[in-house]
Amino acid sequence: MINALSSLLILAGLFFYIAGSIGLLRLPDLYSRLHALTKADNLGLGLLTAGMALQMPNLMTALKLVIIWLAILVASATSAHLIARHARRRESRS
Amino acid sequence: MNSTSLLVFDGLLLVSIVSLAWAALASIDARRSVILFMAFGLVLALAWARLRAPDVALAEAAIGAGLSGALLLAALHDHDRTAAGVGSSSTQNQTSAGLTTVIRWSVTLLCAALAVGLGWALVHVFDHPANDALARAVAENLDLSGVSNPVTAVLLNFRAYDTLLELAVLLTAVLGIFALGPARAGYQPAGLIFDGLTRWLVPVLILTAAYLLWVGAHAPGGAFQAGATLAAAGVVLRLAGRHQIGLPAARTLHIVLAAGVGMFLLVGFALLATGRAFLGYPPAWAGSLILLIETAAMLAIAATLVSAFVGGQPESVTIDNEE
Amino acid sequence: MLTTQLLYALSGCVIVALGLRSALLHSSLLQRVLAINVMGSGVFMILLAVAYRGAEVAPDPVPHALVLTGIVVAVSATALALALARRLAAEQDDD
Amino acid sequence: MSELLSLATMVLMLSLLLGLLRILRGPDAGDRMLAAQLIGTAGVGLLMLLSVLLDQPALIDVALILALLAAVAAAAFTGQQREQRDD
Numbered sequence: 001m002i003n004a005l006s007s008l009l010i011l012a013g014l015f016f017y018i019a020g021s022i023g024l025l026r027l028p029d030l031y032s033r034l035h036a037l038t039k040a041d042n043l044g045l046g047l048l049t050a051g052m053a054l055q056m057p058n059l060m061t062a063l064k065l066v067i068i069w070l071a072i073l074v075a076s077a078t079s080a081h082l083i084a085r086h087a088r089r090r091e092s093r094s
Numbered sequence: 095m096n097s098t099s100l101l102v103f104d105g106l107l108l109v110s111i112v113s114l115a116w117a118a119l120a121s122i123d124a125r126r127s128v129i130l131f132m133a134f135g136l137v138l139a140l141a142w143a144r145l146r147a148p149d150v151a152l153a154e155a156a157i158g159a160g161l162s163g164a165l166l167l168a169a170l171h172d173h174d175r176t177a178a179g180v181g182s183s184s185t186q187n188q189t190s191a192g193l194t195t196v197i198r199w200s201v202t203l204l205c206a207a208l209a210v211g212l213g214w215a216l217v218h219v220f221d222h223p224a225n226d227a228l229a230r231a232v233a234e235n236l237d238l239s240g241v242s243n244p245v246t247a248v249l250l251n252f253r254a255y256d257t258l259l260e261l262a263v264l265l266t267a268v269l270g271i272f273a274l275g276p277a278r279a280g281y282q283p284a285g286l287i288f289d290g291l292t293r294w295l296v297p298v299l300i301l302t303a304a305y306l307l308w309v310g311a312h313a314p315g316g317a318f319q320a321g322a323t324l325a326a327a328g329v330v331l332r333l334a335g336r337h338q339i340g341l342p343a344a345r346t347l348h349i350v351l352a353a354g355v356g357m358f359l360l361v362g363f364a365l366l367a368t369g370r371a372f373l374g375y376p377p378a379w380a381g382s383l384i385l386l387i388e389t390a391a392m393l394a395i396a397a398t399l400v401s402a403f404v405g406g407q408p409e410s411v412t413i414d415n416e417e
Numbered sequence: 418m419l420t421t422q423l424l425y426a427l428s429g430c431v432i433v434a435l436g437l438r439s440a441l442l443h444s445s446l447l448q449r450v451l452a453i454n455v456m457g458s459g460v461f462m463i464l465l466a467v468a469y470r471g472a473e474v475a476p477d478p479v480p481h482a483l484v485l486t487g488i489v490v491a492v493s494a495t496a497l498a499l500a501l502a503r504r505l506a507a508e509q510d511d512d
Numbered sequence: 513m514s515e516l517l518s519l520a521t522m523v524l525m526l527s528l529l530l531g532l533l534r535i536l537r538g539p540d541a542g543d544r545m546l547a548a549q550l551i552g553t554a555g556v557g558l559l560m561l562l563s564v565l566l567d568q569p570a571l572i573d574v575a576l577i578l579a580l581l582a583a584v585a586a587a588a589f590t591g592q593q594r595e596q597r598d599d
Contacts, residue, residue, distance in 0.1 A: 160577075
């Protein structure tokens with residue numbers, strides 16, 4: 001039961017990773033690519049982490065996985081914001 | 095993972111590493127080079143993980159993918175500022191274009207020859223069974239070293255002299271940086287969002303550093319990885335425009351910078367005084383002595399790396415020194 | 418002979434050569450420093466490949482310790498080199 | 513389960529390679545920064561998978577460090593140094 005749930009979560013995570021990466025490669029401009037990337041970051045890694053956490057032997061490791069996910073969540077939001085602001089500043093300057 | 099898929103994994107990983115190195119070096123645009131170099135560091139951490147070197151992967155993740163990127167980007171800001179004023183060397187290059195082409199090709203050929211020679215030597219080395227004398231010596235004496243992580247045992251016990259000298263090298267480097275001039279101006283205060291990130295990231299980094307220091311006795315981790323993680327906390331604070339915190343003030347900073355070498359020497363001479371060899375720990379005490387030295391070394395490494403990022407004596411220090 | 422060992426070691430050789438070539442040929446100081454760092458990473462890769470003993474066997478810890486110190490020394494040498502480059506640029510600015 | 517994790521490793525490697533293409537292609541420094549971010553996220557995922565597949569629990573710690581420092585590069589990239597004129 002737990003194994004099935006874990007597999008399902010990992011597969012869903014992989015889907016978002018691929019969707020995000022293809023988006024990063026195919027979408028036409030920086031801002032839409034930014035959007036694609038944050039999906040891969042938040043959902044792809046989030047679901048993968050959840051799936052992996054179910055398989056971890058002890059609570060400490062599962063807890064570390066949760067911290068990893070939270071860190072990436074905040075980091076991706078922050079850097080998306082920083083990069084978008086940076087790009088906009090440069091546009092308005094030129 | 096079966097061996098075929100592992101082989102495919104290795105191949106893809108190495109292709110990305112070599113192409114990132116190539117692209118980082120081939121670019122004329124320094125900004126592009128630096129970003130590609132940071133990605134190169136990220137992928138290298140994966141390679142070290144794959145080669146069963148988690149201790150090295152930890153250091154690479156903290157330094158290669160984090161600190162040296164921040165360091166190079168800060169240098170890039172200086173670079174941008176001066177490049178406009180100074181006449182670039184490209185004009186010189188054009189006058190002697192013919193000669194440059196010859197030099198370029200001969201250097202390229204020499205480097206290619208070096209790679210082939212090195213590769214040929216390594217193929218021959220791998221043909222013979224590996225010489226495990228050192229690895230066996232480490233494994234046999236591990237019980238007496240005071241720690242159960244072999245890498246920590248080598249660094250802090252069996253080859254403690256080397257680590258002492260390495261800390262001296264770090265100290266020399268930071269003194270050189272201080273001697274070369276004032277610190278960089280620092281960063282403008284961060285916006286709301288990055289400031290919010292700093293507020294929880296810095297404490298988490300400090301906790302992680304403490305965890306890595308403690309875990310280094312029996313699992314991958316130790317003073318270097320912990321010091322680099324702690325330094326990352328200081329760099330984050332600088333990036334968020336907080337100049338007052340992140341590094342201690344003048345005299346304390348100098349003491350902390352020297353703490354690694356100092357603690358090593360203190361322990362070494364104390365052992366000499368009790369009739370043992372310099373840094374020849376008694377097995378019963380080895381674990382505690384190593385932790386003591388590692389704590390001092392962690393603080394010294396962190397202070398060194400943050401000072402290196404700052405690029406000189408921090409402002410508060412120069413004010414204090416007016417005597 | 419392990420294929421993994423050979424693959425990583427030979428890639429290390431290629432990276433060393435790439436780094437050395439750029440360190441000698443680049444005109445920008447910043448990129449020369451970067452090239453030396455790339456070269457160092459190639460050396461680290463060779464050392465870790467030599468230490469590797471297969472997927473199930475514990476590797477030789479001595480090269481690991483060497484590489485670990487190497488990484489930390491490399492970053493502080495890089496910082497010193499960058500500080501030197503900055504001072505050099507400032508001196509040229511004054512002229 | 514191990515087959516699924518092997519598959520996941522390959523998929524994340526593919527994701528990393530797509531990021532590699534974007535970082536090589538650019539065109540802007542911002543795009544490269546984004547691609548570096550994707551490579552980092554794929555790297556964190558790969559480290560978690562390798563940790564189980566190669567039976568190296570410490571690789572979780574490596575993933576943790578990478579995750580914690582993920583925002584540092586972007587902050588260093590976009591940070592404005594002080595005396596620069598800001599208009």
